[in-house]
Amino acid sequence: MTALVIAEHDHGALKSATLHTVAAAQKLGGDIHVLVAGHNAGGAAQAAASIAGVAKVLHADAAHLASQTAENLALLATSLAAPYYHFFLPATGFGKNAAPRIAALLDVAQVSDIIGVEAPDTFVRPIYAGNAFATVQSKDLKIVVTVRSTGFDAAPSTGGNAAIESVAAPADVAQVQVLGQELTKSDRPELTNARVVISGGRGLQNGENFKMLEALADKLNAAIGASRAAVDAGYVPNDYQVGQTGKIVAPDLYIAIGISGAIQHLAGMKDSKVIVAINKDAEAPIFQIADYGLVGDLFEIVPQLIAELG
Amino acid sequence: MKVLVPVKRVVDFNVKVRVRPDGSGVDTANVKMSMNPFDEIAVEEAVRLKEKAIVTEIIAVSCGITACQETLRTALAMGADRAILVESTVELQPLAVAKLLKAIVDKEAPQLVILGKQAIDDDANQVGQMLAALLGWPQATFASKIDITEEGGQKRATVKREIDGGLETLAMNLPAIITTDLRLNEPRYATLPNIMKAKKKVLDIIKPDALGVDVTPRLATLKVVEPPRRKGGGKVADAKELVAKLRNEAKVI
Ligand SMILES: Cc1cc2nc3c(=O)[nH]c(=O)nc-3n(C[C@H](O)[C@H](O)[C@H](O)COP(=O)(O)OP(=O)(O)OC[C@H]3O[C@@H](n4cnc5c(N)ncnc54)[C@H](O)[C@@H]3O)c2cc1C
Ligand SMILES: Nc1ncnc2c1ncn2[C@@H]1O[C@H](COP(=O)(O)O)[C@@H](O)[C@H]1O
Numbered sequence: 001m002t003a004l005v006i007a008e009h010d011h012g013a014l015k016s017a018t019l020h021t022v023a024a025a026q027k028l029g030g031d032i033h034v035l036v037a038g039h040n041a042g043g044a045a046q047a048a049a050s051i052a053g054v055a056k057v058l059h060a061d062a063a064h065l066a067s068q069t070a071e072n073l074a075l076l077a078t079s080l081a082a083p084y085y086h087f088f089l090p091a092t093g094f095g096k097n098a099a100p101r102i103a104a105l106l107d108v109a110q111v112s113d114i115i116g117v118e119a120p121d122t123f124v125r126p127i128y129a130g131n132a133f134a135t136v137q138s139k140d141l142k143i144v145v146t147v148r149s150t151g152f153d154a155a156p157s158t159g160g161n162a163a164i165e166s167v168a169a170p171a172d173v174a175q176v177q178v179l180g181q182e183l184t185k186s187d188r189p190e191l192t193n194a195r196v197v198i199s200g201g202r203g204l205q206n207g208e209n210f211k212m213l214e215a216l217a218d219k220l221n222a223a224i225g226a227s228r229a230a231v232d233a234g235y236v237p238n239d240y241q242v243g244q245t246g247k248i249v250a251p252d253l254y255i256a257i258g259i260s261g262a263i264q265h266l267a268g269m270k271d272s273k274v275i276v277a278i279n280k281d282a283e284a285p286i287f288q289i290a291d292y293g294l295v296g297d298l299f300e301i302v303p304q305l306i307a308e309l310g
Numbered sequence: 311m312k313v314l315v316p317v318k319r320v321v322d323f324n325v326k327v328r329v330r331p332d333g334s335g336v337d338t339a340n341v342k343m344s345m346n347p348f349d350e351i352a353v354e355e356a357v358r359l360k361e362k363a364i365v366t367e368i369i370a371v372s373c374g375i376t377a378c379q380e381t382l383r384t385a386l387a388m389g390a391d392r393a394i395l396v397e398s399t400v401e402l403q404p405l406a407v408a409k410l411l412k413a414i415v416d417k418e419a420p421q422l423v424i425l426g427k428q429a430i431d432d433d434a435n436q437v438g439q440m441l442a443a444l445l446g447w448p449q450a451t452f453a454s455k456i457d458i459t460e461e462g463g464q465k466r467a468t469v470k471r472e473i474d475g476g477l478e479t480l481a482m483n484l485p486a487i488i489t490t491d492l493r494l495n496e497p498r499y500a501t502l503p504n505i506m507k508a509k510k511k512v513l514d515i516i517k518p519d520a521l522g523v524d525v526t527p528r529l530a531t532l533k534v535v536e537p538p539r540r541k542g543g544g545k546v547a548d549a550k551e552l553v554a555k556l557r558n559e560a561k562v563i
Contacts, residue, residue, distance in 0.1 A: 070439065070442075070449055070451075071448060071449070074443060092474055093452065093472070093473045093474040094473075094474070096435050096451070097439065097449075097451050097452075098439075099436075099439075100404070100435070100436035100437075100438075100439035100440045100443070101439045101440070101442060101443040101449070102443075103405065103436070103440065103443075104405065104408060104439070104440035104441075104443035104444050105443050107405075108405075108528065109403060109404075109405055109528035109529050110404065110405075110434070110436055110440075111529065112433065112434050112435055112436060113433065122532065126433065126537065127336075127431065127432055127433055127534075128321070128327045128336060128430070128431055128433070129430065129433070130537060131326060131327050131329075131336075131536075131537065132327065132329045132336050132534050132535070132536065132537065133534070133535050133536075133537050134531055134533075134534045135531070135532040135533045135534075135535075136529045136530065136531050136532065137529065137530045137532055138528065138529055139528055139529070139530065140528050175447075175448035175482055175483075176448045176449075176450075176480050176481070176482045177480065177481045177482065178478065178479070178480055179468070179479040179480065179481055180478070180479050181473070181475075181476065181477065181478045181479070182476050182477045182478075183475040183476040184475060184476045192474075196562070196563070220563060228492065231493075232492070232493065237476060238454065238472050238476075238477070238491075238493060239472070239473075239474060239475055239476050244430065244433065245348075245427070245428060245430075245491075245492060247474070252562045253556065253560075253562040253563065263326055264323070270540060273562065274556070274560045274562050275540075275542065276552065276556070287542065287543065287545075288542050288543060289540045289542040290542045290543070290544065291542060291544050291560065292544055292545070292546050292552055292555055292556070292560075293542075293543070293544060293545045293546070294545070294546050294547075294548070294549070294552055295545070296548075301548075301549055304548070304549035304550075305549045305552065305553065307549075308549050308550055308552075308553040309553060309563075
């Protein structure tokens with residue numbers, strides 16, 4: 001049984017979520033092929049070929065794959081589908097957008113956001129904002145899966161030497177025009193990848209105060225995240241949101257500052273190795289899951305922390 | 311133009327669900343149920359398009375048990391014009407829901423379907439994309455802004471959508487599928503007069519059989535368990551103690 005992993009990449013390089021997705025596919029015990037669909041994406045195809053444990057890379061190169069729309073990607077994936085039982089995509093914005101389109105064209109179910117592989121047809125996934133784990137088994141002839149990165153350690157990005165095979169892309173369906181992207185610029189580690197994440201909530205009061213967290217993040221080489229309340233209030237951009245409907249993170253250290261700990265927020269961070277909470281309300285639910293809770297005013301504590309870290 | 315808004319009845323977002331001790335699922339008896347929050351946003355967006363005279367009719371659809379009528383009445387009270395319940399006691403999985411919705415789209419011929427990006431019970435994030443595939447329509451998922459324009463009789467949607475690194479803007483001709491993200495709008499509350507009016511609006515009930523759709527589940531749930539519980543609750547006195555503990559005890563900095 002061979003699994004097809006559909007790579008997330010920026011043409012030049014692979015996104016780290018792809019490595020976690022390959023790692024999940026390795027648990028199936030069969031061969032792994034990786035599909036790299038893009039334009040001038042030789043760099044990403046090379047990177048995929050170097051992943052330890054990958055047997056073959058399928059490289060589709062076409063101008064209309066530059067923006068990787070779900071419409072074109074789903075057609076490409078289904079055109080290659082015959083030999084494969086498993087289709088694995090990362091449970092990122094990219095994978096969530098494309099995977100169900102592939103599943104529906106194949107007329108099979110999708111299992112979203114898996115955190116465990118029990119058998120080639122049986123997977124574990126969180127439901128109800130992570131308040132329950134369901135084990136589900138597919139009865140279909142093929143299965144589409146999205147993989148939650150925090151559930152699987154990344155596959156080694158080197159050590160492999162897979163053959164790269166060019167595959168033809170179906171004609172452009174041209175249904176969607178990408179007019180542009182506004183990407184948040186940051187020199188910090190990527191939120192879903194960082195070893196330390198510092199998140200701020202409504203307690204920060206405004207965007208200006210978030211700068212205080214920047215100084216703390218500098219000391220710890222941390223990424224910055226936020227609760228939905230902070231994002232909604234416009235303190236920080238939307239892609240900072242951690243939670244059930246935002247990003248899922250599991251760093252070594254997660255510091256929640258001025259965040260109450262709603263279930264939807266916990267869903268995105270409660271698998272972090274060590275959790276610190278700073279909140280002036282001793283009853284805030286975040287303290288129930290924090291390893292180190294510090295009750296007090298963040299506007300006093302954060303500067304003290306920065307000073308302590310030297 | 312007509313717009314279709316699928317709405318799901320789910321456990322209210324404020325409820326912390328309990329896993330049944332026998333591992334067969336979560337307890338939903340005597341638990342507050344509400345419209346999926348993302349679907350409220352979808353209804354709100356449709357109502358705003360109607361207020362701007364871009365949309366002429368809003369049809370709310372729910373697939374599930376008889377009690378989904380309550381969810382549909384909420385949609386009607388928010389401003390939907392009529393409602394359809396696809397009634398079934400079978401567990402409806404995303405592919406089955408997408409097929410039911412496709413059958414409704416084939417009958418009603420809307421130009422736009424606005425769905426939530428994700429149901430907060432199954433957290434699947436699938437139905438909108440699946441429906442788009444089944445119809446062969448373009449999709450704009452995770453929308454935070456929608457503009458509909460018309461040129462020479464062709465309607466077009468320009469959608470700002472949330473991606474992992476920021477925002478992306480897409481343009482597409484209608485008919486199309488859009489799924490909502492949280493920042494698209496702030497849904498209105500239904501007022502008492504509108505709740506009264508909603509009781510008189512048309513709510514049709516159909517069965518999956520009548521739509522020719524096989525809704526047999528494709529996935530079997532083998533068991534549902536509580537996630538491992540985290541042992542939290544530890545406290546430190548001040549910043550100094552925190553840094554010392556992170557360095558020497560947890561060894562994470
Ligand atoms: C469908 C849906 C999806 C959602 N998805 C998400 C999601 O993905 N992620 C998410 O985060 N939320 C999500 N939410 C929102 C969630 O329910 C909460 O509303 C949100 O997480 C609250 O954010 P907060 O903790 O910053 O704000 P609040 O709950 O208002 O908490 C602010 C905290 O700051 C503390 N504070 C205030 N001032 C100070 C000070 N000076 N010093 C120290 N502490 C201070 C207060 O004591 C309080 O505990 C979702 C909601 C819905 C309905
Ligand atoms: N049973 C249902 N009835 C009506 N709409 C649904 C149903 N299930 C899902 N949907 C729609 O599909 C969206 C995504 O759901 P899901 O793919 O299950 O996360 C929801 O926000 C609804 O708009």
